Amino acid sequence: xxxxxxxxxxxxxxxxxxxxxxxxxxxxxxxxxxxxxxxxxxxxxxxxxxxxxxxxxxxxxxxxxxxxxxxxxxxxxxxxxxxxxxxxxxxxxxxxxxxxxxxxxxxxxxxxxxxxxxxxxxxxxxxxxxxxxxxxxxxxxxxxxxxxxxxxxxxxxxxxxxxxxxxxxxxxxxxxxxx
Amino acid sequence: xxxxxxxxxxxxxxxxxxxxxxxxxxxxxxxxxxxxxxxxxxxxxxxxxxxxxxxxxxxxxxxxxxxxxxxxxxxxxxxxxxxxxxxxxxxxxxxxxxxxxxxxxxxxxxxxxxxxxxxxxxxxxxxxxxxxxxxxxxxxxxxxxxxxxxxxxxxxxxxxxxxxxxxxxxxxxxxxxxxxxxxxxxxxxxxxxxxxxxxxxxxxxxxxxxxxxxxxxxxxxxxxxxxxxxxxxxxxxxxxxxxxxxxxxxxxxxxxxxxxxxxxxxxxxxxxxxxxxxxxxxxxxxxxxxxxxxxxxxxxxxxxxxxxxxxxxxxxxxxxxxxxxxxxxxxxxxxxxxxxxxxxxxxxxxxxxxxxxxxxxxxxxxxxxxx
Numbered sequence: 071x072x073x074x075x076x077x078x079x080x081x082x083x084x085x086x087x088x089x090x091x092x093x094x095x096x097x098x099x100x101x102x103x104x105x106x107x108x109x110x111x112x113x114x115x116x117x118x119x120x121x122x123x124x125x126x127x128x129x130x131x132x133x134x135x136x137x138x139x140x141x142x143x144x145x146x147x148x149x150x151x152x153x154x155x156x157x158x159x160x161x162x163x164x165x166x167x168x169x170x171x172x173x174x175x176x177x178x179x180x181x182x183x184x185x186x187x188x189x190x191x192x193x194x195x196x197x198x199x200x201x202x203x204x205x206x207x208x209x210x211x212x213x214x215x216x217x218x219x220x221x222x223x224x225x226x227x228x229x230x231x232x233x234x235x236x237x238x239x240x241x242x243x244x245x246x247x248x249x
Numbered sequence: 250x251x252x253x254x255x256x257x258x259x260x261x262x263x264x265x266x267x268x269x270x271x272x273x274x275x276x277x278x279x280x281x282x283x284x285x286x287x288x289x290x291x292x293x294x295x296x297x298x299x300x301x302x303x304x305x306x307x308x309x310x311x312x313x314x315x316x317x318x319x320x321x322x323x324x325x326x327x328x329x330x331x332x333x334x335x336x337x338x339x340x341x342x343x344x345x346x347x348x349x350x351x352x353x354x355x356x357x358x359x360x361x362x363x364x365x366x367x368x369x370x371x372x373x374x375x376x377x378x379x380x381x382x383x384x385x386x387x388x389x390x391x392x393x394x395x396x397x398x399x400x401x402x403x404x405x406x407x408x409x410x411x412x413x414x415x416x417x418x419x420x421x422x423x424x425x426x427x428x429x430x431x432x433x434x435x436x437x438x439x440x441x442x443x444x445x446x447x448x449x450x451x452x453x454x455x456x457x458x459x460x461x462x463x464x465x466x467x468x469x470x471x472x473x474x475x476x477x478x479x480x481x482x483x484x485x486x487x488x489x490x491x492x493x494x495x496x497x498x499x500x501x502x503x504x505x506x507x508x509x510x511x512x513x514x515x516x517x518x519x520x521x522x523x524x525x526x527x528x529x530x531x532x533x534x535x536x537x538x539x540x541x542x543x544x545x546x547x548x549x550x551x552x553x554x555x556x557x558x559x560x561x562x563x564x565x566x567x568x569x570x571x572x573x574x575x576x577x578x579x580x581x582x583x584x585x586x587x588x589x590x591x592x593x594x595x596x597x598x599x600x601x602x603x604x605x606x607x608x609x610x611x612x613x614x615x616x617x618x619x620x
Contacts, residue, residue, distance in 0.1 A: 088336075092329040099325065099611075103318040106616045113618035120612035127608045135332050135601045144266045148273075152280035159284070160291030168298035 091134045098127045275595040279602050286606050289563065290613065293556040298619050304547050305618060311370045312557075317615035320363050321607060327356030328604040331597040338593045343585040346593065350575050353600070357572045364565055371554070375542050378558060381550035385520045388544035389513045392527050395541040396506040403537055405499040412492045419489065441486050448486075452479045452494060460501075466535050473536055502537050505530055520546070560610055567603045574599065 102120045110116040133139040266273055297303055304310045334349035371377065382388035423431070458464065459472045476498065484491025509530055512518065518526070524544050531538045547553070574596035578589055 088329065088332050092325065095325045095328075096322065099318060099321045102321075102612055102616060103314060106314045117617045117619065120616045124609050124612050128605050131328065131601050131605050131608065135328055135604075136598055142267055144268070144273075145276075148276050148280060152283045156283050156287035156291075159287055160295055163291060163295040166295075168295040 087134065091130050094130055095127055098123045098130075269591050271591050271595055272598075275598050279598065282602060286560075286563070289556075289560050290609060293560060293613065294619075296552060296556060300549055300552060302549050303619070304550050304553050309547055309550075310553065311367075311374055311376060312615055313367070314615045316363055316367055317611050320360050321611045323356050323360045323363070324604045324607050327353045327360070328601050330356065331593075331600050335590075335593050335597050338587070338590040341587060344583075347579065347582075347585055350578055350593070354572055354575045354579065357568055357575070360568055361565065361572075364561065364568075371557075374545075376547070376550065376554050378551055378555040381547050381554060382544065383548050383550060384546060385523065388520070388546050389518075389523055392523070392541065392544050393510050393513055396509060396530070396538065399534075399538050399541055400499075400503045400506050402540075403499045403502060405496065405503055408492060408496050408499060412489075412496060415488055415492060438487070445483060445486050445490060448479055448483045449490070449494070452476060452483070455479065456498065460533065466532075469535050502534050505533065520544070557614060560614065564603065564606055564610060567606070571596065571600045571603055 102123050105116055105119045105123075110119070138145055307313060330349045330353040334346045334353065337343070337346035337349060375381070380391075382391050426434075455472055455476045459469060459476065464472070480491055480495050480498070483494060509526055512526060513523070527541065527544055531541055531543070574592075578585065578593060578596070581589065
């Protein structure tokens with residue numbers, strides 16, 4: 071078991087270092103909370119601050135609490151593949167979900183303006199103005215269309231062809247985005 | 250034996266890594282854990298960035314930065330205690346190690362306590378994946394289905410079946426009865442009739458009071474229990490009449506729900522009107538409709554709840570596993586010795602990893618804003 075002794079020799083740094091790391095982690099956490107409470111005007115800045123703090127905290131925990139700093143070179147072999155895969159996964163997902171040139175067809179999208187009008191601003195900002203056309207697209211799918219005839223100008227599409235009223239919202243939505 | 254001595258002389262030729270196998274195993278496991286959590290965290294970030302909006306108002310999402318911040322502190326403290334516990338194990342100071350492991354475990358329990366409190370708030374506000382209305386119509390549909398469930402819970406249908414079975418029984422029995430028996434029955438009925446009438450009158454009074462204006466919730470609950478006991482008394486005397494009364498009372502609520510559904514389906518309401526209708530119905534029938542939620546709409550609430558519960562849920566499971574690992578050391582009590590040093594080191598590594606995941610979950614769930 072000689073090899074184990076050499077491994078444990080690395081722990082010669084005493085409790086002093088640990089308590090420094092501990093206080094550093096506490097201060098970092100406090101910074102994150104303060105960053106949320108003081109209402110930084112730029113959301114991007116706030117995100118950058120708290121994520122940098124998280125990375126700094128993670129580095130502290132990994133290097134000192136998990137002793138990575140004092141381990142042999144096996145740590146690179148062991149951690150490189152998982153790190154590469156972990157970073158690769160979100161990047162691989164990115165083009166499918168987070169960035170796309172087309173407008174996504176989700177029922178919520180067509181309710182957004184109407185929702186904001188009724189339920190007020192819940193802290194989200196919304197800049198895209200490309201879907202004022204039919205706020206009720208999702209509702210059409212629920213029932214037959216004849217009771218929409220009252221407010222004709224909002225539901226003009228419906229009263230023109232009421233037999234299409236019970237089509238899915240997806241079909242309605244494609245129609246309006248083509249228009 | 251000579252073989253082993255030659256080995257220690259040329260120790261450079263030893264196979265494998267210069268760490269215990271268990272530690273190598275733990276690190277490999279943590280490697281897979283990194284990928285496991287990155288899959289969830291990565292999907293969350295990508296979904297959130299790809300979403301048109303995201304519920305971020307703490308009053309809507311019931312996300313409390315102080316609860317999350319407190320839990321971050323708790324986990325960091327516990328991580329520090331594990332480090333000290335391992336250090337004490339290396340110095341063969343096992344009492345000290347046990348003390349720190351106890352403190353770590355307590356911190357883990359506190360973390361779980363705060364987490365359950367947060368979960369409880371979300372569950373009572375119905376912030377659960379697949380349960381959140383994302384537009385007015387969904388809110389209305391949810392209210393309708395919850396009222397339907399409430400009607401079913403009153404047991405109206407069961408009572409109706411019971412009644413028809415009873416009627417069938419009575420009809421069958423009367424066919425077989427002799428004239429004398431029928432006469433005896435009628436006499437008996439006449440005897441108890443004044444008692445029944447008294448009870449029915451009391452039932453009507455109580456019901457009138459129950460549905461009159463300005464009755465508080467507590468009074469209503471009391472009245473309801475009195476109505477139920479009066480109807481049970483009537484049922485004991487005359488099952489047929491008792492059942493009829495019970496059905497009549499339950500049908501009041503069922504009819505109100507039916508009216509509500511007609512109102513919703515007429516589609517001449519706005520959200521404020523819907524809320525008012527639901528609340529009126531809830532106030533009129535506090536017990537029957539106690540599980541019906543006041544309508545609320547959270548746009549993108551379902552994807553939010555899905556990701557939130559997936560990440561925090563898996564993290565909480567990891568915390569529980571960590572507590573079990575420490576519990577197995579603590580079970581040794583004063584018998585703790587150096588054979589457990591590797592165990593403490595490895596479970597400590599695992600615990601730091603759990604802390605590490607939370608270090609990222611905290612800002613991502615409680616603070617960040619991708620607009």
